[in-house]
Amino acid sequence: MTASEIRALFAVASRPEVVSLAGGMPTLDALPLGEVAEIVRRCAAEQASVALQYGSGQGDSLAREQIVDVMTTVGVTCDPDDVVVTTGSQHALDLLVRILVDPGDVVLVESPSYVGALGVLRSYEADIRHVETGPQGAEPAAVAAAVAQARSEGRRVKALYVVPHHQNPSGATTSAARRVELLEQCRRDGVLVIEDDPYALLGFDSEPLAAMRSLDPGGVVYLGSFSKTFAPGLRVGWAVAPPAIRAKLVLAAEASVLCPSMFSQRVVATYLAGSDWRAHVKVLRGTYRERRDALLGALEQQLPQAHATRPEGGFFTWVRLPEGVDAAAMLPRAVAARVAYVPGTAFHADGGGSDHVRLSFCFPTPERLVEGVRRLTAVVAAEQELVQTFGSTLRPDDARTLPAHADRPASDTA
């Protein structure tokens, strides 16, 4: 499939009659809309001279103070001066890669890794290398080996990019012990850790682990987001970075957008300061737990020949398809059957993943999730029949470069 074919496919997949297990859109059902409406009204009516004006490239000081408070939930003590507010955490990652990576520089990523991060890394021509990743997280020995290999080739290794809580796409959480081991390995190797942590607070039954940033402030850039816990439409994310990197991030942010939206920042800061956002997050945890259970229950019942991970939080499960079934090849037929997913190839820079799909349970209701699995099961069964008749449907030249946006189908049609 070409990029435009994939784009066309996702346009169809965003139609309401399709059950999308593809998108990473959070549910907004639990948002206290009356409260939010009153907050935005007050920001415009009472703080207009600041909220509607240009602001600082580093971000609003009130927003940064609130972010410092949010960071304590993952055990990080920092100062507002350590924080850079960005247009969603994607922008923080983009700016960070922009200042760190020259074409050909190596960046290590988990296997699989977040499609949007791979897109950013590709756009700056990073040499992306996956390291072996188990249920506890990336393997420190694999990191060490990849660093040694890259250096033996005369390449610079700029960073290890990880999503330690409820990873996108695998759903796995890097264990507390593994976090320490990875940090020790990266410190020995002089490799910066990029800790992308949008799902930290969305553990279903457990509090977040201590962020890697809390264990090694000098060696970790932490990326956070309000897109999953408040509202993605505001585009507010942030980075907590060591001083030298932070200074460069601010310069890059100024070149890129002058400043992030003051209005969005004031809305977020007002919400965090005056609303019981922890209670809202608790409701979200319950909602997503119920949806995970619905999706996994339906998969277990209807599609037992596939193997799905059991995430303890976040939005996604990573599903190995029955042998011989190719996720990318099956996608057009799945969309025709009104169910969508993201093929595993999107999460690999090296052509892997064609036997996996990422299914998300964040947006559809439990009933729709069950219906989605019913449709998917029929499509998989038809694929298996094809496999039995003609051999594997696996193709060597799978579409490997989904657009970054593939992760979040356009809601533009709504």
Add this chain to the structure above:
Amino acid sequence: MTASEIRALFAVASRPEVVSLAGGMPTLDALPLGEVAEIVRRCAAEQASVALQYGSGQGDSLAREQIVDVMTTVGVTCDPDDVVVTTGSQHALDLLVRILVDPGDVVLVESPSYVGALGVLRSYEADIRHVETGPQGAEPAAVAAAVAQARSEGRRVKALYVVPHHQNPSGATTSAARRVELLEQCRRDGVLVIEDDPYALLGFDSEPLAAMRSLDPGGVVYLGSFSKTFAPGLRVGWAVAPPAIRAKLVLAAEASVLCPSMFSQRVVATYLAGSDWRAHVKVLRGTYRERRDALLGALEQQLPQAHATRPEGGFFTWVRLPEGVDAAAMLPRAVAARVAYVPGTAFHADGGGSDHVRLSFCFPTPERLVEGVRRLTAVVAAEQELVQTFGSTLRPDDARTLPAHADRPASDTA
């Protein structure tokens, strides 16, 4: 001055006791705040499922439809599909340069040129070359010569960047005839025109000229902004681009921020669709005309030994200081005297401009503008005395790289 010294200086310059003739912040006094508050409330209360959610990387279709309507004010007929909505027009420029420019590629700019554009071009390691620019705009013969020179050096010339209406910093408008000549020259040379047009609607006594984009849709990328005519705090700008460039812009936008803020876009679209925004722009034109008159009147009366341009719109006048006075060297003393400006060196990539300052009349009231000129006059007089005693204060190694944000001091302290 180092970058951090400049930064410290601008931090001081943003204090309320300083009259800032430096910033490009629009006045928000004329905004119908009650109406805006009601619009944002309704966007949150009634459109939450779209306005608070992720959107498309190209931008919201409703916002793009409204932008198509706005484009008719500068004579451009386009389709919503030609439009890419961005996080302010700075982001459109940043993405455009990102997809166009490889390190060492030549980009031609007016002399002087917008500091924020120079910052973006520098950050992608463009080879920035100023072309001679008169009161009618950039000289086509100078463009031709610069292209020939660059090509004789084996360099690729990627674009000509211009601000045709009420230029930042000179205040000059490229005449209708010159627009045609420049387009013909660029077409002959195969050079893309980047038309940055945030001040188009802010002519004091005249309607805007036809945009260059309207004369050559295939050869021009148009950049627009709601920051001057509505509110910069929302960060909504746009590009109108030929199809091949537009497609790349969308991909780059997705890698950079996934999508622009849906909330901001819906606020802007609702405002444009339901409010008399043309009447608001008319009020702004009157406000800025009054402020220009106050600033130029005070300069004429108090500082006749300087020469200021007389802009017919926009935010800025470009002032040549009395002989021997160095704008960058004088700045710390000006800030100590509680008046700020941007030294002309910020608008030159080639070390020029040290004998000029950019004075903005957009934000301070007429009374404050007059007071600012009073303070500036005293500082200039003291500098002239120094010059007469010790010779020129001009230094060969002026600070040439103001941060992009220097253009808009932080309102963060408010």
